[in-house]
Amino acid sequence: MVAAIPDDMFTPDVIADPYNYYGRLRDEDPVHWNETYALWVVTRHDDVTRLTRHHELFSSAVFKNDPKPAYPAIDESDLGLYEYVRHYQGDQFIQHDRPEHLDMRRIVHGYFTPKSMEAWRPFVVDAVSELLDAAEKKGRMDVMRDLATPLPVLVIAQMMGVPREDRPYVRQLAEKLLYIGRGEHNRMPVLTDGMKGMLEYVSPLVDERIVRPGDDFISVLASGEKKGVFTRHQVLVNTSLLLLAGHETTINLICNGTLAFIQHPDQWALLKKDSAGAAKWATEECLRYDAPVKSIQRLASQDVEMRDKVMRKNDRIRWFISSANRDPNVFADPDRFDITRQPNPHVAFGNGVHHCLGATLARVEGQEVFKALAARFPALQVDTQELQYQPSITFRSLKSLPVTWQ
Amino acid sequence: MARKLRVWVDHDVCVGNAMCETIAPKVFRLNENRQSEAVDPEGDTVEKILEAAENCPVSAIFVEDAETGEQLFP
Ligand code: HEM
Numbered sequence: 001m002v003a004a005i006p007d008d009m010f011t012p013d014v015i016a017d018p019y020n021y022y023g024r025l026r027d028e029d030p031v032h033w034n035e036t037y038a039l040w041v042v043t044r045h046d047d048v049t050r051l052t053r054h055h056e057l058f059s060s061a062v063f064k065n066d067p068k069p070a071y072p073a074i075d076e077s078d079l080g081l082y083e084y085v086r087h088y089q090g091d092q093f094i095q096h097d098r099p100e101h102l103d104m105r106r107i108v109h110g111y112f113t114p115k116s117m118e119a120w121r122p123f124v125v126d127a128v129s130e131l132l133d134a135a136e137k138k139g140r141m142d143v144m145r146d147l148a149t150p151l152p153v154l155v156i157a158q159m160m161g162v163p164r165e166d167r168p169y170v171r172q173l174a175e176k177l178l179y180i181g182r183g184e185h186n187r188m189p190v191l192t193d194g195m196k197g198m199l200e201y202v203s204p205l206v207d208e209r210i211v212r213p214g215d216d217f218i219s220v221l222a223s224g225e226k227k228g229v230f231t232r233h234q235v236l237v238n239t240s241l242l243l244l245a246g247h248e249t250t251i252n253l254i255c256n257g258t259l260a261f262i263q264h265p266d267q268w269a270l271l272k273k274d275s276a277g278a279a280k281w282a283t284e285e286c287l288r289y290d291a292p293v294k295s296i297q298r299l300a301s302q303d304v305e306m307r308d309k310v311m312r313k314n315d316r317i318r319w320f321i322s323s324a325n326r327d328p329n330v331f332a333d334p335d336r337f338d339i340t341r342q343p344n345p346h347v348a349f350g351n352g353v354h355h356c357l358g359a360t361l362a363r364v365e366g367q368e369v370f371k372a373l374a375a376r377f378p379a380l381q382v383d384t385q386e387l388q389y390q391p392s393i394t395f396r397s398l399k400s401l402p403v404t405w406q
Numbered sequence: 407m408a409r410k411l412r413v414w415v416d417h418d419v420c421v422g423n424a425m426c427e428t429i430a431p432k433v434f435r436l437n438e439n440r441q442s443e444a445v446d447p448e449g450d451t452v453e454k455i456l457e458a459a460e461n462c463p464v465s466a467i468f469v470e471d472a473e474t475g476e477q478l479f480p
């Protein structure tokens with residue numbers, strides 16, 4: 001008899017090491033019904049690929065249509081706030097299905113083509129180099145605070161035309177929005193605080209772009225209102241979605257990737273030997289090995305079979321990138337960090353029609369960071385006894401990553 | 407005479423984002439694995455095909471001049 005797999009996904013051991021827990025589910029019960037949260041947990045690479053590519057079977061309109069209460073449970077007194085969250089989240093274009101999703105994605109897609117994102121590379125190179133100059137002078141750094149956070153915030157804020165002096169405030173609001181993926185019963189007030197603050201903050205920026213469009217990305221979103229694709233509320237929440245998605249995930253790529261290199265000196269040596277040549281596939285392996293986003297949700301649009309299970313219409317489903325990226329059916333020696341893996345069909349950016357809009361941008365940032373670190377630092381060491389992760393089911397986020405190189 | 411193209415999709419890379427099918431539906435069709443196949447390289451203008459290739463978020467689409475072999479995308 002195999003021991004039953006516990007259903008609490010927020011325990012310290014699952015947060016510290018998701019690979020053991022979700023890996024066990026993948027190997028023993030790949031389409032698992034989690035009774036505690038009334039939720040399907042899908043962990044294999046082929047199932048995740050099928051699920052994300054069949055948007056007509058698996059709806060992304062989770063917040064609008066999920067008939068079940070929030071999980072983990074929230075305070076009874078916060079049910080009104082949860083309705084606010086549903087309305088806010090539900091208006092993001094990532095939370096829409098076709099046909100609306102296609103119209104919305106077409107407004108923003110052209111801005112993010114691989115070619116147009118390549119044009120940002122010199123900006124990224126300069127920003128990395130400035131941040132590392134400052135760190136080098138101090139002789140130590142917190143990779144999170146001194147590199148991984150300021151870089152993507154700088155890039156996305158520049159793209160969106162957010163004034164420089166406002167960036168720390170945007171980051172503060174973003175930290176509240178991250179409570180979306182957490183388990184505390186009293187998380188709603190912090191979350192809604194962040195949402196309201198974000199709407200208040202971006203509102204005048206959008207007003208201005210409606211009247212005087214520029215070449216920034218908020219103007220692109222605002223053009224969607226003129227074309228009748230977005231309502232004003234949708235422009236506002238999508239502006240805030242982009243501000244958040246545009247940096248939080250990339251922070252994790254930089255921190256988790258740097259940590260993987262520190263823990264695998266042989267791979268670090270390999271990167272140093274030819275950082276320009278190796279950075280592309282090294283970044284892919286970082287995305288695979290310790291993925292920035294752990295899991296995402298869907299709702300079944302109809303009754304649908306997966307393996308030996310039947311999901312019912314409106315059942316909620318969470319698909320796990322962390323376990324799919326370590327699936328032994330797809331990746332040889334999946335727990336090994338190997339920067340020469342090629343091809344590397346990880347699902348860190350999802351798949352199908354919702355495949356990450358910012359994937360190329362994130363790749364460019366990751367590549368330039370790993371290249372620069374390898375070129376400038378002979379060796380890095382972790383400068384703390386204990387590494388801690390945010391207790392989120394969505395994001396794989398270190399709380400900090402202090403390092404030295406002496 | 408219109409230029410003849412060779413068009414193909416790298417299935418190690420294609421993530422089934424379906425933007426190519428949206429832009430040039432006669433040229434690109436998603437197969438049962440939801441990956442794109444270049445079913446008819448003459449199904450649309452060269453410009454449309456190149457627009458589809460450029461809008462592929464993972465640069466999985468390759469376009470060549472069928473006669474000269476000149477690479478037109480990427
Ligand atoms: C390493 C960094 C990143 C990771 C791991 C990541 C991951 C993901 C994943 C897994 C999805 C799929 C969501 C779903 O299927 O429901 C997604 C979608 C999305 N991402 Fe990213 N992302 C990253 C960076 C970025 C950046 C830099 C931006 C913006 C500049 C961005 C904007 C978006 C948007 C707007 C969507 C929704 C796309 C849609 O629904 O059509 N992401 N991302």
Ligand code: SF4
Pocket residue numbers: 415419420421422423424425426427434441442461462463464465466467
């Ligand atoms: S746009 Fe690219 S990734 Fe999407 S289906 Fe077409 S070839 Fe595949």
